[in-house]
Amino acid sequence: MRVGPQTAYRGGGGKQSDTGVHERDLHPATIDDGLGTAVGVGQTARVSAIVWTAAGSLAAWLWLLLCQGFFWRTDVRLPPRRDPASWPDVCVVVPARDEAAVLPLSLPSLLGQNYPGRAEVFLIDDGSTDGTGDLARELAERHGGLPLTVSSPGEPPAGWTGKLWAVRHGIGLARARVPDFLLLTDADIAHRPDSLHQLVAAAQTGGYDLVSQMARLRAESVWERLVVPAFVYFFAQLYPFRRIAVRGSRTAAAAGGCVLLRAAAAERARIPEAIRQAVIDDVALARAVKGSGGHIWLGLAERVDSVRPYSQLHDLWRMVSRSAYAQLRHNPLLLAGTVLGLALVYLVPPIALLVGLATGDPAGALVGGLAWLVMTATYVPMLRYYGQPLWLAPLLPFTAFLYLLMTVDSAVQHYRGRGAAWKGRTYARPDAVPDES
Template identity: 80%
Template sequence: MGQTAHVSAVVWTAAVSLAAWLWLLLAQGFFWRTDVRLPTRREPDVWPSVCVVVPARDEAAVLPASLPSLLAQDYPGRAEVFLIDDGSTDGTGELARELAGRQHGLPLTVASPGEPPTGWTGKLWAVRHGIALARACEPEYLLLTDADIAHAPDSLRELVSAAGTGGFDVVSQMARLRVESPWERLVVPAFVYFFAQLYPFRRIGKERAGKKGERRTRTAAAAGGCVLLRSEAAERARIPDAIRHAVIDDVALARAVKDSGGRIWLGLADLVDSVRPYPRLHDLWRMVSRSAYAQLRHNPLVLFGTVTGLTLVYLVPPAAVAVGAVTGSAGAAVLGALAWLVMAGTYVPMLRYYRQPLWLAPLLPFTASLYLLMTVDSAVQHYRGRGAAWKGRTYARPGTVPDEG
């Protein structure tokens, strides 16, 4: 009787997991589709001016593969690049000047803001300094891009055309991350897949009526590696001052622009690539765990719900198949297999986008288990006082630092 009850519980749990996957498949903004690319665009008669702001800390290893691509932008309007050296110890600033000296392209200014004051992350303090320098040029747009991001020659003109045509205050692209090592193949496409599940790209570009007829986007998110931001919108939303302590600064930026009445768009990139390698599991683990608990607002109850949800959605299907095979329960095996099939099917488009073999799709439960452990580790490190640590700095939880007027 006891074993029958246990099997019955597995059957019901597998049924709930399958129902969850059917809901995700049909009702979560079709997050699994990868055809959200730059929207319809036309080139303007007069090209607006753009300033590119690149915060950089100890990026000498990747800068030769990224900075020349920015300096070589084929942009018909006025544009220049500001690289803000955030206290690097590896010669990042000197290397940037050397790379610019070898290449005739967009003008480059290299500056350093000094150590960030209390309440600021290093990246956003560097962005603030870059925006302040850019204001002297009175640009219509700011391109905020990371030091490990390489752009195709027409990337900037395509971004500006899309923003102008669609009337967007933010146009952001999720850079195509590097996928070469075995661990990168297993973990990186899933990273973008999970992000899209949390922030379905289709919903970000849609609008709904807000208070007093204001237009508001349904979901707010951006990808920090490539954010084209209208200068007027940045001032209206007080970027970056309003988000100065945000570890997940790209999502915070998008929310701030949305809350100030701006329009945002986010999609996958064809012309923007990350050149940063994550060859070992340890490297990928650090990338995810440094901000995972911040994503959960440092809330233990949200952490518990996330772990429960990941277990139900990703780990129950293969477990139900195994239980069904051992106990002879056809119900558990069939329901688990169906949920697993839907899961793998939704992952296939992302694997195709990253040009990876489709046999990786059934391994998604294993990858999800890694992300579950990374999330728990992020919480553990937070309570040990080592949360949100990156490149020699550890940032306090928002709300524990003094607020500025």
């Protein structure tokens, strides 16, 4: 029988066109399942990609939950301590640049420390234009307490950040007193009356060369509530507190607002000369001390609070973006990896859930929802630590997206020559500055 192009059929119902090409071949997005049912290839691939991507995010979250030093727990506080038989001498060094707005809330708390041993405060005025130095003297006369010395080191030379140049000047003045410990604390940090007492007792009891507490940041405005707890959460995820105190571990970090440092350990690690170019000076300091054989500890604060307000998103954005690209060593590949990592870990779960529900893909929705649930659960302890409502926990992907944008902006500002800008100073990347050593 003659078969013409107008009447030719093949098994399964595939009709030929006049050119002899099957109509189903003109639609590569469909296949025959052998029963005469067309199935969408593109849709299958798209759903499969959603499921697999969400599964990758879920796997990452299960690893973070169980294998990243239990970073999400907030019970790492000052370790067990007892009062020493004799109290060591302590010198407190406070670098300050244009801090007149917060100094009345912070400096009196340092001067009023109930410390059984000898202690003295050195406030280093780093070129302030708002009368910070004069105000510090007035506060000391008004409140009394520990002896206060106010001094200024002048403008930092090339190769030094302003803060570390001020710290160097303060440590130089302190060494004339031959202290056993140095307390490095920022001008916006308020200490409870027994803060120094407890810090020294913890260092002496545990044999630590460095004891640092991450000050409880202010979280009162809408943006502070949304961003600040996440800032500490992300920091702990990057530097799990439990691993920092383990001798021999590579994890090292400190919180610059409150660092108690043995004077001998500072000399051994060449602090601050060894880290004079560091923008993220607290982490660099901890690495230097640990790298020189020191025993360090970092945890969340109970007696130390930041009084600096970050009421607007712009303020928080600047706080993060000024050092985010420096954290990535100004490396474009690390930046790209960080952006992809943040997207996979924090953005994929809600997207997979919503896309799965919208496309009728229960597997994608389930896996994405589980990843989002684990993420949310790990954020709850930090919200409780900050006294924030728990309904903020599911919003962590949105906050992570903000941090992603801040990180990208940090790189953009760096390549525009405005990276690491703070209070009128802009710092070059370290390898752009001649090494003086």
